[in-house]
Every structure is written in C-alpha cells, then in structure tokens.
Amino acid sequence: MxxxxxxxxxxxxxxxxxxxxxxxxxxxxxxxxxxxxxxxxxxxxxxxxxxxxxxxxxxxxxxxxxxxxxxxxxxxxxxxxxxxxxxxxxxxxxxxxxxxxxxxxxxxxxxxxxxxxxxxxxxxxxxxxxxxxxxxxxxxxxxxxxxxxFPDYVAMDSAFAKALGVDFAEHKVILGGSGEVPVSxxxxxxxxxxxxxxxxxxxxxxxxxxxxxxxxERISFKSLFQEYERRMGHRLEYCHRSEKSLNETVQRDPNDLTSIILLEAERGEAVVGSPDTLANELWPE
Known part of the structure; x- marks a missing residue:
C-alpha cells in the first residue's frame, strides 16, 4: 500500500x-x-x-x-x-x-x-x-x-479540437499526411x-x-474519424496537409501546436511506446 x-x-x-x-x-x-x-x-x-x-x-x-x-x-x-x-x-x-x-x-x-x-x-x-x-x-x-x-477532448467542441482542424459542426477535419499512422x-x-x-x-x-x-486505444486519426462517421451517420470532408507542408510550417513557427501534433502523428511519434512497454496491466479494470 x-x-x-x-x-x-x-x-x-x-x-x-x-x-x-x-x-x-x-x-x-x-x-x-x-x-x-x-x-x-x-x-x-x-x-x-x-x-x-x-x-x-x-x-x-x-x-x-x-x-x-x-x-x-x-x-x-x-x-x-x-x-x-x-x-x-x-x-x-x-x-x-x-x-x-x-x-x-x-x-x-x-x-x-x-x-x-x-x-x-x-x-x-x-x-x-x-x-x-x-x-x-x-x-x-x-x-x-x-x-x-485525449480522444474525448478531440471529439468535443473545444478550442483544442478546432486547433487540430476538427469541425464536426461543419463536417470537416484535417489530416496530417495520410492520417493512417497509429496514435495513442x-x-x-x-x-x-x-x-x-x-x-x-x-x-x-x-x-x-x-x-x-x-x-x-491505439488508432489512427483517419480510423477515429471513420468511426465517428459510422456512429453519427455523417460523412466528413477530409483535408490533407502533407508531411512536407507540416514540417515547413513548424520550421517557420516552432510553437504551432496544431502542425506539431499532426507532424508527430504522421512520423509515428504520437504513440506512448511499443506495446511491450505499456503499463496498462497495473490498472485492474
């Protein structure tokens, strides 16, 4: 104890x-x-x-x-x-x-x-x-x-969600690169x-x-948004920002958190670690 x-x-x-x-x-x-x-x-x-x-x-x-x-x-x-x-x-x-x-x-x-x-x-x-x-x-x-x-923060109508380019009201989202790289x-x-x-x-x-x-959960942004489409019955409009474009933006503005998160995700750096390093088993539920 x-x-x-x-x-x-x-x-x-x-x-x-x-x-x-x-x-x-x-x-x-x-x-x-x-x-x-x-x-x-x-x-x-x-x-x-x-x-x-x-x-x-x-x-x-x-x-x-x-x-x-x-x-x-x-x-x-x-x-x-x-x-x-x-x-x-x-x-x-x-x-x-x-x-x-x-x-x-x-x-x-x-x-x-x-x-x-x-x-x-x-x-x-x-x-x-x-x-x-x-x-x-x-x-x-x-x-x-x-x-x-925090998926609940991305999904809600928050300043953070808007900063990531997520606008469910207008059915529009932004993906960094392919948007298919897993994220924690x-x-x-x-x-x-x-x-x-x-x-x-x-x-x-x-x-x-x-x-x-x-x-x-370990899931890509694209899969997360596709799950939203299935649950809500709404089609989303996807706007892709290339890795090159994101990198150039970050070089110009190192504090652009939106571009940083999307770039980190596309580069595979948005996971907390390999599956064998997770400490989930310490939680009884």
Whole structure:
C-alpha cells in the first residue's frame, strides 16, 4: 500500500480537473487525507472542488515562500500546467524539494519524449526534458505518466479540437499526411483513474523514478474519424496537409501546436511506446 496520503495539484485545467475529481473521490472514501489545489486566481473560482473537500490555496508562483508554505506537509505534487506555463515547473520543483515533498509528477501527459534525441523533439516540448533532468539533479523523485492524446477532448467542441482542424459542426477535419499512422489515445477520466490508483495502491519504491506508459486505444486519426462517421451517420470532408507542408510550417513557427501534433502523428511519434512497454496491466479494470 502506498504511503502517499496528501496531494497537491498545480494547474486545474483540461486534465487537472479530472485528477482533482478522482483524488477527491478517494479522499471521501478515506483512502487519502488531503487534496490541495494551488491557484493564482481567487479561491472562490474553484468552489466546486472546495465543496467536495479540496483545500484551495492562492499562491504566487514567483514567490518561493508562498509555494513552500503551501506545499509543507504534502506528499505528492502533481503538475498539470499547460504549454504556456511549463517554465513555472522549476519553481514548483524547488519549492517541493524545500518542503520535503516525496514525489513530483510533472506535466508530461501526452506524447512520450523521454529517450528521444533532443534535436528530434519539437522545441515546444523541450521544457519537459529540462524539468525532468532538473528533478533528477535535485534528487526529487518523479513519476511520469505518458497517456497520448485525449480522444474525448478531440471529439468535443473545444478550442483544442478546432486547433487540430476538427469541425464536426461543419463536417470537416484535417489530416496530417495520410492520417493512417497509429496514435495513442486515452480519455482524461481514464488517465485520472489510473494515476489515482497507482499513487494510492502501489508501494512508493515501485513508483518513484518510474515512467508509466498507458494507452486506452491505439488508432489512427483517419480510423477515429471513420468511426465517428459510422456512429453519427455523417460523412466528413477530409483535408490533407502533407508531411512536407507540416514540417515547413513548424520550421517557420516552432510553437504551432496544431502542425506539431499532426507532424508527430504522421512520423509515428504520437504513440506512448511499443506495446511491450505499456503499463496498462497495473490498472485492474
């Protein structure tokens, strides 16, 4: 049984809210003792989580004292900050180390980049590599959870879906290259349930310094959209962007996340690992 009982989450957004919900469920079941949500906004903006038992703490990410004060007594710090806030993770890590946090879960949900040559990794992902190396240098144990893309987020009418060129209302989608290369997908709810299960049932020495590669389904974008057509009875209009075009776009704008995701998918880099490296078996369901 895990010795981790108190958890803090930095970044309540696309995946963070799901993790918060799962941890609060475990708290209400008596399996963990505390769920702390770090926020830069007013505490009242997270009333929904507070009403379920979360402690909401407003912090200043530029103030070591503010972060250390908030994290004192916390076992596990989970970062779910987005791309635009990756730089904040180093300050979180320093504070976690000073606060004697036992485990740091950095915001690496998504594509697996560990083990790849840095020059082959899109620069927008470089901060992930940097923070992982920093954690190792600091001696602050980490656990990485690679989960691929979130299919529920792609399927909904979200800003992310629109950024990927998915417009179900107009029955139009964009495919990178052939669109037939397999991609790892895991729903946000499944990621949260898996993370909660691992962090509260496994012994801590089996968690620290470990990379967990999980996958709900391995399917190409084209097959995913064809499944949508079958279920909804709608034909979709496909627009293809060639690998060459995507690469040229990324070279011009290294922060074009849409082109990066489509290019990574077409190059076969949008899977969390080979099937034999998956840790799905740790989840009992």
């Amino acid at each position: 895990s010795t981790f009982k108190s958890f803090a989450i930095a970044g309540i957004g696309n995946i963070g809210s799901y993790i918060a919900e799962e941890l609060l469920k475990l708290k209400n079941e008596g399996r963990i003792s505390e769920v702390l949500i770090l926020t830069r906004s007013a505490p009242g903006s997270h009333f929904n989580f507070a009403s379920k038992g979360a402690q909401i703490v407003t912090v200043d990410y530029t103030s070591p004292y503010s972060l250390v004060s908030a994290l004192t007594g916390i076992d596990v710090l989970i970062s779910t900050v987005g791309y635009g806030a990756f730089s904040l993770q180093e300050e979180l890590a320093k504070a976690a180390k000073s606060s004697k946090v036992k485990l740091f879960v950095p915001s690496e949900f998504g594509f697996a980049i560990q083990g790849r040559d840095l020059k082959d990794i899109p620069s927008i992902f470089h901060p992930k590599e940097i923070i992982r190396n920093k954690l190792f240098e600091m001696g602050l144990p980490y656990a990485i959870f690679y989960s691929g893309l 997908f895991t729903t946000r709810a499944d990621v949260a349930r898996y993370l909660g299960h691992v962090l509260t049932t496994m012994k801590s020495h089996d968690i620290v310094w470990r990379i967990f590669r999980i996958e709900g």
